[in-house]
Amino acid sequence: MKHVTIKDIARHLNISTSSVSRAFNNKYDIKKETRELILKTAEEMGYVPNPIAKKLSQNCSLNIGLVVPEIINGYYSKVVIALQEFLTEKGYQVLVMQSDENEVQELKNVKTLINNMVDGLIIAPTAGNKNTSYYIEKYNEGYPIVFLNRVSETLKASKVIFNNINWSFFATEHLIKQQYKKIYHLSGYKNLCVSSERAQGFKKAMQKYNFPSENYKIIETGLLATEGMNIIEKLISSDDIPNAFFCVNDMVALGAMKRLKDKGYKIPDDVAFVGFTETRTAELVTPQLTSVKQPTFEMAKKAGEILLNKINNPNSKTETAIFNGKLNIRKSSIR
Amino acid sequence: MKHVTIKDIARHLNISTSSVSRAFNNKYDIKKETRELILKTAEEMGYVPNPIAKKLSQNCSLNIGLVVPEIINGYYSKVVIALQEFLTEKGYQVLVMQSDENEVQELKNVKTLINNMVDGLIIAPTAGNKNTSYYIEKYNEGYPIVFLNRVSETLKASKVIFNNINWSFFATEHLIKQQYKKIYHLSGYKNLCVSSERAQGFKKAMQKYNFPSENYKIIETGLLATEGMNIIEKLISSDDIPNAFFCVNDMVALGAMKRLKDKGYKIPDDVAFVGFTETRTAELVTPQLTSVKQPTFEMAKKAGEILLNKINNPNSKTETAIFNGKLNIRKSSIR
DNA sequence: TCTAATCCCGGGAACGTTCCCGGAAAATGG
DNA sequence: CCATTTTCCGGGAACGTTCCCGGGATTAGA
Numbered sequence: 001m002k003h004v005t006i007k008d009i010a011r012h013l014n015i016s017t018s019s020v021s022r023a024f025n026n027k028y029d030i031k032k033e034t035r036e037l038i039l040k041t042a043e044e045m046g047y048v049p050n051p052i053a054k055k056l057s058q059n060c061s062l063n064i065g066l067v068v069p070e071i072i073n074g075y076y077s078k079v080v081i082a083l084q085e086f087l088t089e090k091g092y093q094v095l096v097m098q099s100d101e102n103e104v105q106e107l108k109n110v111k112t113l114i115n116n117m118v119d120g121l122i123i124a125p126t127a128g129n130k131n132t133s134y135y136i137e138k139y140n141e142g143y144p145i146v147f148l149n150r151v152s153e154t155l156k157a158s159k160v161i162f163n164n165i166n167w168s169f170f171a172t173e174h175l176i177k178q179q180y181k182k183i184y185h186l187s188g189y190k191n192l193c194v195s196s197e198r199a200q201g202f203k204k205a206m207q208k209y210n211f212p213s214e215n216y217k218i219i220e221t222g223l224l225a226t227e228g229m230n231i232i233e234k235l236i237s238s239d240d241i242p243n244a245f246f247c248v249n250d251m252v253a254l255g256a257m258k259r260l261k262d263k264g265y266k267i268p269d270d271v272a273f274v275g276f277t278e279t280r281t282a283e284l285v286t287p288q289l290t291s292v293k294q295p296t297f298e299m300a301k302k303a304g305e306i307l308l309n310k311i312n313n314p315n316s317k318t319e320t321a322i323f324n325g326k327l328n329i330r331k332s333s334i335r
Numbered sequence: 336m337k338h339v340t341i342k343d344i345a346r347h348l349n350i351s352t353s354s355v356s357r358a359f360n361n362k363y364d365i366k367k368e369t370r371e372l373i374l375k376t377a378e379e380m381g382y383v384p385n386p387i388a389k390k391l392s393q394n395c396s397l398n399i400g401l402v403v404p405e406i407i408n409g410y411y412s413k414v415v416i417a418l419q420e421f422l423t424e425k426g427y428q429v430l431v432m433q434s435d436e437n438e439v440q441e442l443k444n445v446k447t448l449i450n451n452m453v454d455g456l457i458i459a460p461t462a463g464n465k466n467t468s469y470y471i472e473k474y475n476e477g478y479p480i481v482f483l484n485r486v487s488e489t490l491k492a493s494k495v496i497f498n499n500i501n502w503s504f505f506a507t508e509h510l511i512k513q514q515y516k517k518i519y520h521l522s523g524y525k526n527l528c529v530s531s532e533r534a535q536g537f538k539k540a541m542q543k544y545n546f547p548s549e550n551y552k553i554i555e556t557g558l559l560a561t562e563g564m565n566i567i568e569k570l571i572s573s574d575d576i577p578n579a580f581f582c583v584n585d586m587v588a589l590g591a592m593k594r595l596k597d598k599g600y601k602i603p604d605d606v607a608f609v610g611f612t613e614t615r616t617a618e619l620v621t622p623q624l625t626s627v628k629q630p631t632f633e634m635a636k637k638a639g640e641i642l643l644n645k646i647n648n649p650n651s652k653t654e655t656a657i658f659n660g661k662l663n664i665r666k667s668s669i670r
Numbered sequence: 671t672c673t674a675a676t677c678c679c680g681g682g683a684a685c686g687t688t689c690c691c692g693g694a695a696a697a698t699g700g
Numbered sequence: 701c702c703a704t705t706t707t708c709c710g711g712g713a714a715c716g717t718t719c720c721c722g723g724g725a726t727t728a729g730a
Binding site: 048050051052053055056059061071072074077078080081084088093094095096097098112115116117225254255258261262280281283284285286 | 383385386387388390391394396406407409412413415416419423428429430431432433447450451452560589590593596597615616618619620621
Binding site: 394 | 707708709710711712714715716717
C-alpha cells in the first residue's frame with residue numbers, strides 16, 4: 001500500500017523533484033527526452049500523483065460544491081449526474097449536499113462546503129430568500145457561485161434559469177385551445193420563484209384569451225403528490241372542480257389526477273391535466289401526462305461552464321443563461 | 336479572501352503552532368486555560384482549519400467513494416442521501432459516481448476514486464461479474480470496500496444485502512393466496528444476482544404450493560419500464576397473458592401494467608401485479624401497486640458503519656448484513 | 671572568438687497541518 | 701530537600717507537491 005512519490009522517481013533517476021514535477025505538468029522548460037524518460041519510469045514504478053499534495057501546494061481544492069433541494073427528485077438527480085460528468089472530466093470533484101427544502105439545512109450545507117474549501121458553488125436554492133443575501137454577499141466578495149433553476153431573473157449574480165413564464169403560458173394556451181373553459185392552476189409555494197413565475201405565465205394566458213375571472217383560479221399547494229391529493233379532496237367537498245388543471249409540477253399533477261380518478265372522474269374527459277418539469281412517471285400513468293420538458297442536462301452543464309469560467313478568470317462578468325423547453329402533449333390534455 | 340492559519344494564531348499569542356494544533360485536536364498535553372485562550376482567539380480571528388493540509392499530514396483523504404448504477408433510480412438516490420448524511424456527520428465527504436449499468440464505466444469510476452485517494456469504497460455493482468475479481472483483489476490487499484445490495488451472498492467480502500429470496504417468496508405467496516392460478520415472473524437480467532435471487536424465491540413458492548409447470552413461467556426482461564411494456568406486447572401477440580405478474584421491480588411492473596391497461600385489460604380483475612423495491616410512483620398509479628419495500632436508509636447506513644469500522648480498524652473481520660423488508664399490499668393484487 | 675540569449679535543470683522555500691522528541695517547569699513522594 | 705514523575709510546551713521534521721530563483725551548458729549573433 002506504500003505509495004511511490006515524485007521523490008522516489010527523482011532519486012531513482014538521479015534528478016531533481018522539480019524536473020519530475022515539470023514533466024508531469026508539461027511545462028516548457030524541460031527537454032523532450034528527459035520528460036519522456038520520466039514519464040516512462042513513473043509508469044513503470046506505478047506512480048500516481050497525490051492530488052491532496054497538489055491541492056495544498058496550489059491552494060485550491062479542485063472541489064465544487066453542489067447544493068440541491070432533493071436528490072430523489074428526478075430533476076435534481078439529473079442535475080447531479082450532468083455536473084458530475086462535466087466537472088469530473090475537467091479534473092474537479094463534486095460534493096453534493098441536499099437541503100431537503102429547508103433553509104436552515106441549506107445554509108448549513110453551504111457553510112460546510114465553504115469550510116471544506118470548495119473552489120466554487122452551484123446552488124439550487126429552496127423556497128424563501130433568507131439565505132440569498134448571504135450568498136450574494138459571498139458572491140460579491142468574489143466567491144464563485146452560480147445559481148441554478150430556482151432563482152429569480154432579477155437576481156444580480158450568475159445564474160442559469162428556465163423561462164418559466166413563457167412555457168407555462170404555452171402550456172396554459174394549449175389547454176385553452178383544447179376548449180377547456182374553466183381552468184385552475186395548482187401553484188407551488190408562493191415564495192418560490194419558479195412557482196410564482198409559472199403562476200404569472202398562467203395568468204398571462206388567461207388574460208390574453210379574456211377568461212372571465214370566475215373561470216380561472218390560482219390555488220397555492222406545494223410541490224408534492226400528497227399536496228395535489230389534498231387539494232382535490234377540498235375542491236370536491238366544495239364542489240369546485242374545473243375542466244382542466246395546469247400544475248406547478250408533475251408530482252402535484254399526478255397526485256391530483258390520482259385522487260380524481262379514485263373518485264370516479266374520467267381524465268381527460270371530465271378533467272384535463274398538464275404538468276411541468278417532466279418526470280419519468282409522466283408516461284407510466286393512465287392517461288399519460290402532458291408536461292413541459294426542460295433541458296436539464298444542458299442547463300446543469302451550462303452552470304458548470306459559467307462556474308469554471310469564473311474560477312479560472314476571477315473578474316469575468318456576471319452571466320445569465322435562460323433556457324427554453326418543449327411541451328410534450330399526451331393524452332391527459334386532449335379531447 | 337486570505338485565510339488565517341494556525342501560524343497566525345501562534346504568532347499572535349506568541350506560542351508555538353504545536354500548541355494551537357493540540358488545542359484543536361483536544362490532545363491531553365495542554366493546559367485547560369491555554370486551550371480555551373487559543374480557541375477563543377481563533378474564533379475571534381476567524382480561523383477555520385484547512386482540511387487539505389490536515390489530510391496531507393495525516394495522509395488520509397477523509398473521502399469515501401460511492402459507486403451506484405444510476406442516481407435517478409429512486410432506490411439509489413436514497414442510498415446516496417443516507418450515506419451522505421451518515422458520513423458527513425462522521426467528518427467524511429462522499430464522492431458519488433454512477434456507472435450507468437455499464438461495467439467499463441464502473442471500473443473507470445472505481446479507479447478514478449482510488450486515484451483520488453478515497454479512504455474506502457462502497458459499491459453497488461452493475462450486472463455481470465467482470466469487475467468483481469478486481470475488487471476482491473483490492474479487498475484482500477486490505478483496501479476498505481463494502482458491497483451494497485447487488486451482490487451474491489456467497490461473495491467473500493463485507494457486504495450489505497437484502498433477503499431477496501425470502502421476500503420474493505412472500506410476494507409470490509401473497510398472489511397464490513389471492514387465488515391467482517397462473518402467475519408469471521418478469522425477471523431482470525439473468526446475470527444480476529438480485530434478479531436471479533428473486534426468481535429463485537418465486538420458483539420456491541411455486542414448488543411449495545405445487546403449481547403445475549404450465550401455470551407459471553419466468554421471463555427474462557430487464558429493469559426498465561420500457562422492457563415491461565415490450566414483453567407485454569409479445570405476450571399479447573402470442574395470447575399468453577396470465578392472471579398475475581410478479582415483477583423484478585416496480586419499473587417493469589409499471590410498464591407492463593401500463594401497456595395492459597392501454598389494451599383494455601382490467602387491473603387487478605383480469606391481471607394482478609406485484610412489484611419490488613417500492614418506488615414513489617407505486618402509490619400514484621391506478622390501481623396502486625403492491626410492492627416489497629426495502630429498508631434502504633438502514634441498509635446504506637449499515638454499509639457506512641461497516642466501512643468506517645474497517646477504516647479505523649484495518650484488521651476487523653469481514654462482515655455480512657442481511658436485511659428484511661415489508662410487503663405493502665395495495666389494490667393491484669387483491670380481488 | 672567573445673558576448674548575449676536561450677534552454678535545462680537543481681536547490682530549496684512554501685502550502686498548513688500533525689506529530690515525535692526533548693526539555694523546562696511544576697507537582698509528587700519519601 | 702532532593703529525586704522522580706507528571707504536566708505542559710516549543711522546535712522542527714514530515715506529508716507530496718508546486719514554483720520561484722539562480723546558474724551552468726548550449727546555442728545564436730556579429
